[in-house]
Amino acid sequence: AQSVAQPEDQVNVAEGNPLTVKCTYSVSGNPYLFWYVQYPNRGLQFLLKYITGDNLVKGSYGFEAEFNKSQTSFHLKKPSALVSDSALYFCAVRDASNYQLIWGAGTKLIIKP
Amino acid sequence: EAQVTQNPRYLITVTGKKLTVTCSQNMNHEYMSWYRQDPGLGLRQIYYSMNVEVTDKGDVPEGYKVSRKEKRNFPLILESPSPNQTSLYFCASSRQAGLNNSPLHFGNGTRLTVT
Numbered sequence: 001a002q003s004v005a006q007p008e009d010q011v012n013v014a015e016g017n018p019l020t021v022k023c024t025y026s027v028s029g030n031p032y033l034f035w036y037v038q039y040p041n042r043g044l045q046f047l048l049k050y051i052t053g054d055n056l057v058k059g060s061y062g063f064e065a066e067f068n069k070s071q072t073s074f075h076l077k078k079p080s081a082l083v084s085d086s087a088l089y090f091c092a093v094r095d096a097s098n099y100q101l102i103w104g105a106g107t108k109l110i111i112k113p
Numbered sequence: 114e115a116q117v118t119q120n121p122r123y124l125i126t127v128t129g130k131k132l133t134v135t136c137s138q139n140m141n142h143e144y145m146s147w148y149r150q151d152p153g154l155g156l157r158q159i160y161y162s163m164n165v166e167v168t169d170k171g172d173v174p175e176g177y178k179v180s181r182k183e184k185r186n187f188p189l190i191l192e193s194p195s196p197n198q199t200s201l202y203f204c205a206s207s208r209q210a211g212l213n214n215s216p217l218h219f220g221n222g223t224r225l226t227v228t
Contacts (some may be wrong), residue, residue: 009153032214043117043203044156051214079155090155099210100146100171101217106153 002027004093006104013081013111021050021107023091032094033074034101035065039087047089050074061085081111115140119220126194127228134189134223136204144210145187146171146217147179149183156203162187163210194227201225210221 003026013019025031032051036044045108048059065076076089091104117138126132138145146161148171158171162181176198178190185207191198202223208215 034216037216043205043219043221044217045219046216049214049216092156094214100158100161101156103156105153 002093002095002102004091004102004104006089008093008107008109009105010108010110013109015083015111015113016080019078019081019085019109019111020112021089021091021109023074023076023104025074025091025093027074027093027096029096030073031067031074031096033065033067034092035059035063035076036090036105037061037087038090044090047076047112083111083113086111087110115218117204117206117218117220119202119223122221123224125226125228128195129193132191132194132225133205134191134202134225136187136189136220137185138187138204138206138218139185140206140218141184142206142207142208142218143184144208145176145181145204145206147187148205149173150203150222151200159189159202161210182184188214191225194225196227199225199227213227 005024031106034049035047038044048057050057050067058064090106092101120135143164147159148156157173160167160179203219205217207217
């Protein structure tokens with residue numbers, strides 16, 4: 001069965017420090033991977049995606065994600081965290097059978113000043 | 114401004130009273146979808162539509178109906194709401210479905226409480 005796991009419910013980082021939000025996946029075939037962010041009282045916003053090519057994908061707001069096929073991971077990263085990065089982050093993988101997205105449970109990122 | 118508009122933002126209702134949550138997009142997107150978000154469960158898909166007059170069940174379709182009579186609108190209908198449908202609902206759209214992998218655009222959500 002295809003699935004996405006975000007092993008951390010919450011990640012706490014001091015402002016200015018690097019951040020990592022973890023995501024692992026299980027799919028049949030080639031993975032199509034996505035990160036979305038949800039700010040309070042808002043819908044989700046697309047951050048970045050991996051379809052093929054370079055394992056390091058750059059996205060919005062200075063975020064990037066590293067695709068690692070051997071570890072089946074797609075961790076979200078940012079070199080220097082901002083307080084405004086505090087939000088809920090979702091990883092998703094596309095189901096190869098019906099093209100729908102399978103979502104992780106979300107990770108709450110808290111950046112402390 | 115390109116957007117997905119959901120109404121209402123907040124809704125409190127009683128068990129069994131039919132309700133409709135509207136969703137409209139102004140981007141001429143082919144694909145639309147409804148999700149519910151519950152703590153610890155992430156997003157679960159209710160129904161989706163690949164194009165006009167084409168709808169399919171997602172992971173949790175029980176108790177919900179949808180229609181796609183025109184491209185821009187994708188209403189979610191709860192014929193007889195129950196307390197377990199209390200949740201935060203999101204409508205989303207994208208340019209195309211399938212392997213196009215175009216990103217989803219989300220509405221701001223509808224918080225539904227069924228008592």
